[in-house]
Amino acid sequence: MEDRYEPLRCLGKGTFSVARLARDKRTNEFVAIKYIERGERIDEKVQREITNHRSLRHPNIIQFREVLLTQTHLAIVMEYAAGGELFDRICYNGKFSEDEARFFFQQLISGVSYCHSMEICHRDLKLENILLDGSPTPLLKICDFGYSKSGLWHSQPKSAIGTPSYIAPEILSRKEYDGKMADVWACGVTLYVMLIGSYPFADPDDPKDIRSAINRIKNVQYSFPDNVNVSPECKNLLSQIFIAEPSKRMTIADIKKHPWFLKTQPEEWMEAKKSNDENLDSHPCTQSLEEIQHIIEEAKIPAEGDLNVD
DSSP, X not given: OTTTEEEEEEXXXXXXXXXXXXXXXXXXXXXXXXXXXXXXTSOHHXXXXXXHHHXXXXXXXXXXEEEEEOSSEEEEEEEOOTTEEHHHHHHHHOSOOHHHHHHHHHHHHHHHHHHHHTTEEOSOOOGGGEEEOSSSSOOEEEOOOTTOEETTTSOXXXXXXXXXXXXXXXHHTTSOOOHHHHHHHHHHHHHHHHHHSSOTTSBTTBTTOHHHHHHHHHTTOXXXXXTSOOOHHHHHHHXXXXXXXXXXXXXXXXXXXXXXXXXXXXXXXXXXXXXXXXXGGGSOOOSOHHHHHHHHHHHTSOOOSOOOOO
């Protein structure tokens, strides 16, 4: 693996994984490599993440490159998004203008729509799982398919998966639910945060009170601050997304037809999106599904020796 990729620095650490920036020695491009310890941590969730991510090829989804095996880790090689998390951008720069929010929301919906067309629900859409590339006009990239569910291979999800601030009311009932409609709800939460800079269902008196937030989600209790100007068209869109009954909620197809969503963007933004679309096929995944499955199975064998990848 060291013959192909030169490790550079740590990008972040999760509970069971480490992400590192590396340089592809053949192309001189940067990539992100996610390392997961061999052995019991290579579970169904990891297999689902790899299998589902590999099947997706879209400009607004982080490109899957390949999986490799080291003596100690399973390594997932992906496109590197130099702009970091959308969450950090809002934390550092504050809320977006409505035009900026629409630009990113259009891309988010484009990526989610594609996932759903491939019968894959993300189930953990949030600002931390939405990355930006490093271009002057940053383009959005959905990542982290660890909780994704494929309707082709899996039953409808029944588990209460997701992040509390983004979780849809029907998930809280712990009954069978439609993952696609839960994704729609999470897209609405993401749009609201981009516009307002805070979560729609957080208790204004105690934003960290999760129990209160859950009750507010169940009752679809949210509002727009007086000091933030949001257009009636945008409020209308959110009001049709934030509906407790999934069958009455806007679908992705409905969102794509909404007048607020269809408003045009500045020409330089559209050119950036076009360029991103054209670059999609420059790094096709050459590994077959069978080859990847074999590597995953081999990775289930516990490692021996030093597990450090730093």
